[in-house]
Amino acid sequence: MNAGGPVEAHRAIERVARESYGRLVAYLSANTRDVASAEDALSNALISALTTWPRDGVPQNPEAWLLTAARHSFIDLVRHRQVAEASEPTLLLLREDSVDMNLSAEFPDERLKLLFVCAHPAIDPAMHTPLMLQTVLGLDAARIAHAFLISPANMGQRLVRAKTKIRDGGIQFEVPQQDELPPRIDAVLEAIYAAFGIGWDDMAGVDQRGRDLAEEAIWLGRVLLQLMPEEAEVRGLLALMLHCEARRRARRGPDGRYIPLSEQDPKQWSRPLIDEAERLLAEASSHRQAGRFQLEAAIQSVHADRTRSGRTEWSAIVMFYEQLLRISPTLGTRTGYAAAVGEANGPQVGLAILDRINPNDVSAYQPFWAVRAHLLQRLGKTSEAADAFDRAIGLAEDSAVRNFLLQRRG
Amino acid sequence: MQFALLIYESPDAFASRRNVEEADAYLGAWRAYHKALLEAGVFVGGDPLQGPETATTVRLKEGKRRVQDGPFADAKEQLGGFTILEVPSLDAALEWAARCPAASIGAVEVRPLSPEYRRKVTG
Numbered sequence: 024m025n026a027g028g029p030v031e032a033h034r035a036i037e038r039v040a041r042e043s044y045g046r047l048v049a050y051l052s053a054n055t056r057d058v059a060s061a062e063d064a065l066s067n068a069l070i071s072a073l074t075t076w077p078r079d080g081v082p083q084n085p086e087a088w089l090l091t092a093a094r095h096s097f098i099d100l101v102r103h104r105q106v107a108e109a110s111e112p113t114l115l116l117l118r119e120d121s122v123d124m125n126l127s128a129e130f131p132d133e134r135l136k137l138l139f140v141c142a143h144p145a146i147d148p149a150m151h152t153p154l155m156l157q158t159v160l161g162l163d164a165a166r167i168a169h170a171f172l173i174s175p176a177n178m179g180q181r182l183v184r185a186k187t188k189i190r191d192g193g194i195q196f197e198v199p200q201q202d203e204l205p206p207r208i209d210a211v212l213e214a215i216y217a218a219f220g221i222g223w224d225d226m227a228g229v230d231q232r233g234r235d236l237a238e239e240a241i242w243l244g245r246v247l248l249q250l251m252p253e254e255a256e257v258r259g260l261l262a263l264m265l266h267c268e269a270r271r272r273a274r275r276g277p278d279g280r281y282i283p284l285s286e287q288d289p290k291q292w293s294r295p296l297i298d299e300a301e302r303l304l305a306e307a308s309s310h311r312q313a314g315r316f317q318l319e320a321a322i323q324s325v326h327a328d329r330t331r332s333g334r335t336e337w338s339a340i341v342m343f344y345e346q347l348l349r350i351s352p353t354l355g356t357r358t359g360y361a362a363a364v365g366e367a368n369g370p371q372v373g374l375a376i377l378d379r380i381n382p383n384d385v386s387a388y389q390p391f392w393a394v395r396a397h398l399l400q401r402l403g404k405t406s407e408a409a410d411a412f413d414r415a416i417g418l419a420e421d422s423a424v425r426n427f428l429l430q431r432r433g
Numbered sequence: 434m435q436f437a438l439l440i441y442e443s444p445d446a447f448a449s450r451r452n453v454e455e456a457d458a459y460l461g462a463w464r465a466y467h468k469a470l471l472e473a474g475v476f477v478g479g480d481p482l483q484g485p486e487t488a489t490t491v492r493l494k495e496g497k498r499r500v501q502d503g504p505f506a507d508a509k510e511q512l513g514g515f516t517i518l519e520v521p522s523l524d525a526a527l528e529w530a531a532r533c534p535a536a537s538i539g540a541v542e543v544r545p546l547s548p549e550y551r552r553k554v555t556g
């Protein structure tokens with residue numbers, strides 16, 4: 024045991040919990056498929072660390088200490104479950120690997136399997152991201168519920184149901200075979216990106232529904248990159264998130280006012296994050312496997328180039344959107360494409376692209392109306408623009424965006 | 434499913450209603466929000482209420498009438514209006530609640546209507 028006071032002990036617990044949570048949950052649940060019990064066991068272990076470590080000092084290998092404590096608690100939890108016969112194989116599995124484990128920290132990193140389980144096709148897609156945030160990062164249900172605008176009780180129930188399905192539904196903890204790997208990786212990437220938030224500031228006055236989980240999403244992206252260094256799209260996703268994150272500070276004025284991308288001061292952007300994103304994107308492109316996230320990152324990279332050139336190469340952005348539309352013709356992509364074409368080839372051409380979108384699809388889609396308002400205003404169609412502004416304002420969630428649009432509307 | 438959005442507003446928000454400026458940002462936000470609800474086809478009904486100082490609360494205690502000036506609940510944020518929405522799920526109702534201009538300066542309570550109890554009452 025190391026010397027050190029209670030403060031140091033608390034810090035050590037926080038650090039180990041943050042860095043090892045997912046590794047420990049993944050390891051404890053990989054054989055048993057019982058994620059919920061693994062989490063309960065780990066939180067019991069963390070509670071006992073909170074009493075033991077400040078008193079006895081931080082153990083030399085805190086992660087191994089937690090694993091041992093969690094494993095004991097896991098066995099108790101499984102024993103206490105009433106279904107004795109059903110839990111027998113679980114106990115056997117736990118006993119088997121306890122022989123060779125001892126106090127070594129050298130246990131396999133099963134987080135990749137856990138990520139694939141969280142984004143498994145048998146799990147409700149809406150629960151992929153919440154499951155990852157909880158099982159890999161240890162976020163509590165209430166925080167996840169806030170981010171996803173779901174009642175905390177409801178989110179708690181959905182998480183429990185998903186974990187029951189993992190335990191009882193025959194979902195295997197494994198890395199998918201090569202032939203089914205691409206769609207399964209896409210699901211993992213999608214889930215991480217969904218944590219990052221949607222509607223980044225491509226366009227003037229687009230509602231940014233940040234989930235306040237950007238840091239967590241980037242952390243997950245880094246974990247995935249460490250586990251799958253050969254996948255170009257993993258680098259693409261991380262580059263995309265870092266490019267957007269680099270502009271966080273510049274998106275608000277000192278008074279909290281919303282500042283659209285076109286009016287941001289590039290000097291406010293974070294150079295280290297942009298450099299890291301650019302490096303990741305360059306490495307990704309050397310794999311020669313184009314993909315959605317690399318293209319989206321490439322679009323952000325063109326914007327980032329304004330720091331150097333002082334201007335935005337809209338024709339390059341249009342070209343990347345055209346490639347993106349072939350892979351992923353989502354509402355967001357089509358709206359972003361219209362905005363980019365509006366800048367490159369004039370508002371009339373951009374509007375024509377918006378007009379091809381089915382009106383039923385956009386009745387509650389804020390970015391469409393923000394872009395439409397912007398293009399109509401540039402054409403001097405004041406009253407049509409005012410109508411579109413109203414729709415964008417009425418659908419905006421962020422009051423800073425709402426005020427920006429109200430001002431633009433005039 | 435039908436949901437009620439119960440809109441709780443601060444004294445400032447109630448005060449801003451007396452603002453005669455047509456460019457009042459809060460009013461502009463409400464107009465736009467109402468338009469968005471209509472255009473999305475989810476608006477069933479609703480109305481703003483006058484301020485809490487106009488409220489009168491009535492009770493009968495042991496058969497005796499008790500009349501109180503002011504609203505039922507003594508809180509900083511007071512019921513300022515309600516909106517009834519027809520949407521597929523609670524999730525959709527919460528999305529609309531988040532967009533409500535009152536959500537960023539007050540609070541919006543989302544409650545499902547109770548057609549079962551209504552049937553019992555109306556027979």
